[in-house]
Amino acid sequence: MIWEALSKLALLGTERGQLPPEVLKALEQVGIQATQAPEAVVLEGAALYHQLRRAGFPLQHLEAPTAPLLQGKQAAAPPQAARQMEHIVRGNFREALPEALQLLHQANLPLPPEHLPALLYKAAKKPDFWYALRPVLQPADFELLRLNPDWSSIAERPPVADWQKETQADRVQMLRRLRFEQPEQATSWLTTCWEGLTPTEKKELISILDTGLNASDQPFLEAQLSDSRKEVRQSAAQLLLKIPDTPLQDTLYKEAATWLTLHKDGRLDLHAPPKPISAFKKLGLYSSKKHKYTGGERAGYAYDILSKVPPKRWEAYFRKSTLDALRLFARANQHQLLTDAIANAALLHQDHRWIEALLRHWWRTDNEVRWNSALGKQLMAALPDPLFNEIMSQHLKQHQGYIEERSFAGQLLCLGVHKWESRVARQVLQNFRDWLNAAQSVYWNMWHYKRILRVAAYLAPVDILPAFRAGWNQRTPIWGNWEGDIDRLLKTLAFRKDLNEVLNPPGKNHNKKTP
Structure with a gap:
């Protein structure tokens, strides 16, 4: 009206x-x-x-005051930090958001409230972002989270004693809170209401256990492997595969070991099984779809099972180091199937030794096709930051000058997921500046550096800024092609430097209340 x-x-x-x-x-x-x-x-x-x-909705008239939401007044972020968050959330520095959230968390400061709705909408769509945002939220934020249906996928609430009487939506929210704060208690709470749930409800609750998954979940998940409904069995099996040294992993490993034959001359042969095991099918451990590997459905079945066996098992089985075991797979009769399976297993179990070994093997053998594949990019993204910087430092020592676009280092840098150490940032940018200052004409094979400069702006340490404020030859014939990129790099580093100084001032302490 x-x-x-x-x-x-x-x-x-x-x-x-x-x-x-x-x-x-x-x-x-x-x-x-x-x-x-x-x-x-x-x-x-x-x-x-x-x-x-x-x-999309009218304001509701509240009969009662919202005092519970306002209890425990929090320290506010400095006004300058609020202005900087405005530039991040709605302006030109959006890629600085992860760093800003981390700094707010370290300083025990809350988010400026005017930005909370936009960030909650983003978190509801992107689970990975929710894990970064959640530590910054205040107790009142968690209460507000439950008031908007659009945020229901991340809403939480404290568990109650008789939670088996609650609705499924409430049980989901309580389990989410438990998995973040008391993950070991979650399965014991589930058993109090499990028998009365539908298969769909069970599957939904099992999926939440993926957050904070730990060894204490094993007995509960193993009990679900005998459930009469496949959606329950298969959901439990997928989580059991991620818990180290479970009986399910033992079974898969022992079965897969029978398919591998190591000859005296060091050759490794894979003999795909003639028929899949029905028990594995019941748990959804393989698919019947056709695979690209030689051997058809039999090879595809072998790939599916090998992709789930922890790679470290093969070191013990062959009594070889990580690198020597990998070389066996790389020289086997079905080498592409085996190395793809091992790579997927390394990702599943987050085995960084094998991830590093695979990437270094492809790098040393100059296997550009492999590191430029989708699987290669996944392995690169899974590298811990220290390993990324170690590999980049080695590459820069061995290859002086600019970095080629499709090179191993070029692809690793352009991913934009790792924080750069100062030694790496200085060398990458110094090599680029040396090239640019001496260039006399446009080189089209250098345009990937626009992406590298963009990544450096957000992932290089801000302490490199003084070294690169000056020293650029603005008289080079191609300065106009790069002026905007360099200006953006310097402005972004300056913005991040100010952000760090405002949110992480020395000697300041904040008290943060947990929900």
């Missing part, structure tokens, strides 16, 4: 009509002075209710 009255008067003009008394009263209740000039009332009212219409 209010929006219609405002729209009508805006079309007619305030000299030809006026707002009804009930509309003026409603506007006064939301803070608009009805005694000011009619045109001002219409403009302010339209601005407010236009935003409400965009939000």
Whole structure:
């Protein structure tokens, strides 16, 4: 009614009509002075209710005060930090958001409240971002989280003693809270209500156990392997595969070992099984779809099972080091199937030794096809930051000058997922500056450096800024092609430097309340 009255008067003009008394009263209740000039009332009212219409729901009148949400007043972020967050959330420095959240968390400071809704919408769509945002939220934020249905996928609430009587939506929210704060207690809580749940409800609750998965979950998950419904069995099996040294992993390993034959001359042969084991099919451990590997469905079955066996098992089986065991697979009769399977197993179990060994093997053998594949990019992204910097430092020592686009180091840098150490950042940017200062014409094979500069702006340490504020030859014939990229690099580093100084001042301590 209010929006219609405002729209009508805006079309007619305030000299030809006026707002009804009930509309003026409603506007006064939301803070608009009805005694000011009619045109001002219409403009302010339209601005407010236009935003409400965009939000998609009207404001609710609360009969009771919201005192519980406001208990425990939190220290506010400095005003300058709020302005910087504005530039990050809505401006030109959005890629600095992970760093800003980490700094807020370290300083025990809350998010500026005006940015909370936008970040919660993003977190509801991107689970990985939710894990970065959640530590920064205050107790009141978790209460607000439950008020908007659009945030239901990440909403949490404290568990209650008789939670088996709650709705499934409430049980889900309670289990989420438990997995973040008391992960070992989650399965014991589940057993109190498990028998009365539908298969769909069981599957949903099992999937939440992936957060904070630990050895204490093993007995509960193993009990679900005998469930009559496949969605329950298969959901439990997928999580058991991630817990080290479970009986399920032992079974898969022992079966897969029978397919491998190591000859006296060092050759390794894979003999794909003639028929899949029905018990594995019941647990959803392999698919019947056709694979690209030689051997058809039999080879595909072998690939599916080998992709789930922890790679470290093969070191013990062959009594060889990580690198020597990898070389066996790389020289085997089905070498692509085996190395792909081992790579996927390394990702599944986050075995960084094998991830590093695979990448270094491809790097040393100059296997560009492998490191440029989707699987190669996944392995690169899974490298811990210290390993990334160690590999990059070695590459820069061995290959002086600029980095080629499709090279191992070029692809690793362009991923943009690792924090650079100062030694790496300085060498990469110094090599680029040396090339640019001496260049006399455009080289199209250098355009990937635009991406590298963009990555450096957000992932290089800010202490390199003084070294690169100057020293650029602006008289080089190709300066115009790179001026904007260099300017963006320096401005971003300066912005991040200010952000660090504001959110991490020396000697300042904040107290943060947990939900």
